[in-house]
Amino acid sequence: MPSLAPEPRAMASxxxxxxxxxxxxxxxxxxxxxALLASASALPARRFLQLHAHLLRTGLxxxxxSAPAFLSLAAASLPSHRALAVLDHHLTAPPSLPxxxxxxxxxxxxxxxxxxxxxxxxxxxxxxxxxxxxLAILLTPRCGPAHARQLHANAVAEGHLxxxxxxxxxxxxxxxxxxxxxxxxxxxxxxxxxxxAWNVLIAxxxxxxxxxxxxxxxxxMRAREGEVQPDDVTxxxxxxxxTTLGALDFGERVWAYAEERGYGGELKVRNSLIAxxxxxxxxxxxxxxxxKTPQKxxxxxxxxxxxxxxxxxxxxxxxxxEEMIRSDVAPDEQTFTGVLSACSHSGLVDEGFRFFDMMCCxxxxxxxxRHYGCIVDLMGRAGLLDEAYELVTKEMRVAPDATIWRTxxxxxxxxxxxxxxxxxxxxxxxxxxxxxxxxxxxxxxxAAVGDWNKVAEVRKLMxxxxxxxxxxxxxxxxxxxxxxxxxxxxxxxxxxxxYDKLNEINRHLRIAGYVPNVSSELHDLxxxxxxxxxxxxSEKLAIAFALLVTPQHRPIRLAKNLRVCVDCHxxxxxxxxxxxxxxxxxxxxxxxxxxxGKCSCNDYW
DNA sequence: ATAGGGTTAG
Numbered sequence: 366m367p368s369l370a371p372e373p374r375a376m377a378s379x380x381x382x383x384x385x386x387x388x389x390x391x392x393x394x395x396x397x398x399x400a401l402l403a404s405a406s407a408l409p410a411r412r413f414l415q416l417h418a419h420l421l422r423t424g425l426x427x428x429x430x431s432a433p434a435f436l437s438l439a440a441a442s443l444p445s446h447r448a449l450a451v452l453d454h455h456l457t458a459p460p461s462l463p464x465x466x467x468x469x470x471x472x473x474x475x476x477x478x479x480x481x482x483x484x485x486x487x488x489x490x491x492x493x494x495x496x497x498x499x500l501a502i503l504l505t506p507r508c509g510p511a512h513a514r515q516l517h518a519n520a521v522a523e524g525h526l527x528x529x530x531x532x533x534x535x536x537x538x539x540x541x542x543x544x545x546x547x548x549x550x551x552x553x554x555x556x557x558x559x560x561x562a563w564n565v566l567i568a569x570x571x572x573x574x575x576x577x578x579x580x581x582x583x584x585x586m587r588a589r590e591g592e593v594q595p596d597d598v599t600x601x602x603x604x605x606x607x608t609t610l611g612a613l614d615f616g617e618r619v620w621a622y623a624e625e626r627g628y629g630g631e632l633k634v635r636n637s638l639i640a641x642x643x644x645x646x647x648x649x650x651x652x653x654x655x656x657k658t659p660q661k662x663x664x665x666x667x668x669x670x671x672x673x674x675x676x677x678x679x680x681x682x683x684x685x686x687e688e689m690i691r692s693d694v695a696p697d698e699q700t701f702t703g704v705l706s707a708c709s710h711s712g713l714v715d716e717g718f719r720f721f722d723m724m725c726c727x728x729x730x731x732x733x734x735r736h737y738g739c740i741v742d743l744m745g746r747a748g749l750l751d752e753a754y755e756l757v758t759k760e761m762r763v764a765p766d767a768t769i770w771r772t773x774x775x776x777x778x779x780x781x782x783x784x785x786x787x788x789x790x791x792x793x794x795x796x797x798x799x800x801x802x803x804x805x806x807x808x809x810x811x812a813a814v815g816d817w818n819k820v821a822e823v824r825k826l827m828x829x830x831x832x833x834x835x836x837x838x839x840x841x842x843x844x845x846x847x848x849x850x851x852x853x854x855x856x857x858x859x860x861x862x863x864y865d866k867l868n869e870i871n872r873h874l875r876i877a878g879y880v881p882n883v884s885s886e887l888h889d890l891x892x893x894x895x896x897x898x899x900x901x902x903s904e905k906l907a908i909a910f911a912l913l914v915t916p917q918h919r920p921i922r923l924a925k926n927l928r929v930c931v932d933c934h935x936x937x938x939x940x941x942x943x944x945x946x947x948x949x950x951x952x953x954x955x956x957x958x959x960x961x962g963k964c965s966c967n968d969y970w
Numbered sequence: 971a972t973a974g975g976g977t978t979a980g
Contacts, residue, residue: 469972498972505973530973537974564974598975605976633976640977668977699978706979738979772980928980954980 413442441474468493472502497528504534510542529555533562540569560596567602571609579606580615597628604637611924611951613645614842636664643672646922646949646956663694671703675955677965679711686720698730705739709746710955710966717743734763738772745776750785767798774806775928781813801827801834802927838926839907843914850903850910857910864901867909870940871900879939882932904933908940908948920947928952938964 468488475481481503488495500520504513517535520526532555539547548569555562563586570579583603586595600623607616620629620638628634635658642651655661655669666689673682686704689696696704701724708717721740724730737756744753753773757765770792777786786807793799804827811819827834841848850857857863881896904925911921929937929952941948942962950957958965 466971473972501973533973561974568974596974601975631976636976638976662976664977666977671977671979674979697977702978709979733978735979740979742980768980775980 410442413438439474465493465496465499468495469498469502472499473505494523497525497531500525501528501531501534504531504538508538510539510544510547513538513542526554527556529557529559529562533559533565536562536565536569540565540572543573545569545573545575558593560593560599563593564596564598564602567599567606571602571606574609576606576610576612579603583619595622595626597623597631597634600626600628600634601637604634604641608637608641608644611645611840612842613642613647613922616641616645632658632660632662632665636662636668639665639668639672643668643675644951646676646951646958648672648676648678648956661692661694663697663700666694667697667700667703670700671706674703674707674710677710677956677958679707679713682707683713683716696724696728698733698736701728701730702735702739705736705743709739709743712746714743714747714749732762734766734769737761737763737765738769741769742772742776745773746779748780750776750780750782754785754788765792767793767796770796770798771803771806774803774810778806778809778813781810783810783814783816783819786810801832804832805834835926837903837930839903840924841907841911842922843911848907848910850906852898852903852906853901854903854906857906859910859913862913863906863909866913867901867905870905870909870912870944873943874936874939877939877943879936882935899932902930902933904929904950905936908937912944912946917946920949923948923950925950925952928954929957934964938962 468484472481472484475484485495485499485503488499497520500516500523504516508516513535520531520535525531532551536548536551539545539551548566552558552562552566563582567579567582567586570576570582579602583595583599586593586599600619603619604616607613607619616638620641623629623634623638635654639651639655639658642648642654651669651672655665658665666685670682670685670689673679673685682703686696686700686707689700701720704720705717708714708720717740721732721736724736725732741753741757744750744756750773753776757769757773770789774786774789774793776782777789790799790803790807793803804823808820808823811817811823836851839850841850848857854860881899883896883899904923907923908921911923915921929950934957937948937950937957937959939962940946941959941964945961948957948959950959956965
């Protein structure tokens with residue numbers, strides 16, 4: 366580092382500075398300064414002021430390669446009012462009015478949109494109108510739809526809308542504000558649509574979970590091969606869509622495409638692929654890709670660890686974490702989220718607490734609401750319900766959100782803890798966050814202890830309040846087609862075969878000792894009625910269908926929109942043993958791997 | 971020389 370002697374008076378009097386003699390810098394020293402500036406993202410304010418003084422003294426600041434970087438650094442290092450003072454000085458003082466490019470660099474570095482707008486006004490007052498990129502920068506921070514519309518109007522007035530960069534920035538703002546149609550309209554009006562424009566549109570669909578549109582757009586894009594080519598980002602976005610959709614086949618097609626185009630080695634693409642495989646229940650394949658990835662980043666490790674955790678491989682997740690530490694990759698908050706969820710899913714209570722302490726003490730990471738969520742889940746599953754409640758109400762350093770309460774409610778359901786369940790519901794109501802699923806959990810809690818009066822009471826309450834429950838739905842992917850089942854479904858073209866198969870399965874399972882768990886049925890029917898209502902839950906229909914169409918050696922893969930109910934869990938467990946089939950069920954939160962009469966998760970009985 | 975992107979509890 367060059368010596369940066371402080372020169373406090375230099376800052377105090379800009380006019381004096383303007384008169385100060387400027388030695389001519391050599392090209393070598395100017396490139397050193399540029400490199401120095403480019404390498405630092407932010408400095409402590411005092412250190413920045415020293416650097417400022419030095420650059421002024423040596424005249425290096427007047428050279429164009431270092432000036433934009435310097436101004437960005439100013440914005441990043443100083444409190445905004447001081448940064449603006451520095452920027453002001455360079456805007457008004459000689460040697461010259463900064464170029465539009467310089468102004469854009471400053472704008473980019475201002476994190477507060479209000480500062481950016483003030484700066485823009487000053488810029489215009491000094492006669493710099495800015496270009497399309499200037500407007501695009503203003504769209505970069507998360508600006509709301511109103512702001513976007515305003516800048517949209519400016520762009521139209523100044524004739525910048527033909528600029529692809531500006532148009533795509535606008536599209537992104539509309540899409541993020543939930544206005545997918547607005548984004549689409551801009552896209553359709555673009556004279557030339559580059560890959561980024563397509564990607565922004567695809568990202569908008571992925572974000573709004575319009576997965577079918579996502580896949581359609583990819584097809585459309587590929588049909589215009591002469592005009593535009595999908596790039597690595599396109600592949601990442603598509604893999605993301607497959608992850609939320611659980612669309613394994615399509616995901617593998619995207620992967621093959623990425624390899625064909627030469628993106629297969631890119632770390633970010635590989636990380637998305639690891640996530641896709643994990644979230645589709647193919648954790649072995651995810652692990653295989655992970656192993657073959659040479660330069661694993663903290664994201665690769667975290668993705669793999671959460672993937673193993675979600676699939677019930679808690680011990681493997683923990684040994685991966687230990688391996689990560691040994692290979693000198695520093696874990697971050699997300700890594701610990703994965704590790705803690707591994708502990709909660711596998712019932713590793715002591716380890717969970719140990720990792721939580723490790724995170725706070727050894728790695729100095731501040732626990733966030735997700736970390737606490739895992740700990741609450743961990744304690745709740747282990748039956749430490751009152752302790753978990755204490756943690757949430759007294760010890761947590763962050764405000765509990767609805768999910769924390771819902772986690773605790775799930776634990777009340779597992780352990781039939783009625784009193785706490787009622788208390789938790791009142792917290793959810795207080796947060797105005799109660800959902801139909803929460804009342805169902807409470808209802809399940811009453812059902813677990815056989816309090817049918819209370820069950821009826823909750824049902825009545827739900828009816829009065831007009832709370833609609835989501836119907837349970839199970840899907841099976843077969844030959845690239847998604848088959849959907851709901852309870853007592855008679856819509857499927859092969860319904861007769863399916864019901865016959867299910868009756869046959871039921872007979873076999875009963876011989877093997879499966880007893881329907883009537884507490885899973887919510888309706889207050891007599892015992893026999895309950896049993897028959899249970900028989901045709903969507904999951905069982907889906908299993909019967911899958912048994913008809915999947916070859917013996919392949920796993921049966923189901924996806925559920927709700928949690929697996931206790932009876933279906935038990936049913937599937939016994940089924941996997943009798944029929945010697947691996948069944949992988951993805952529910953709202955994770956995967957259940959059923960094999961040989963057992964399940965990978967430990968909280969159903 | 972500037973945009974768009976990867977992991978994240980239940």
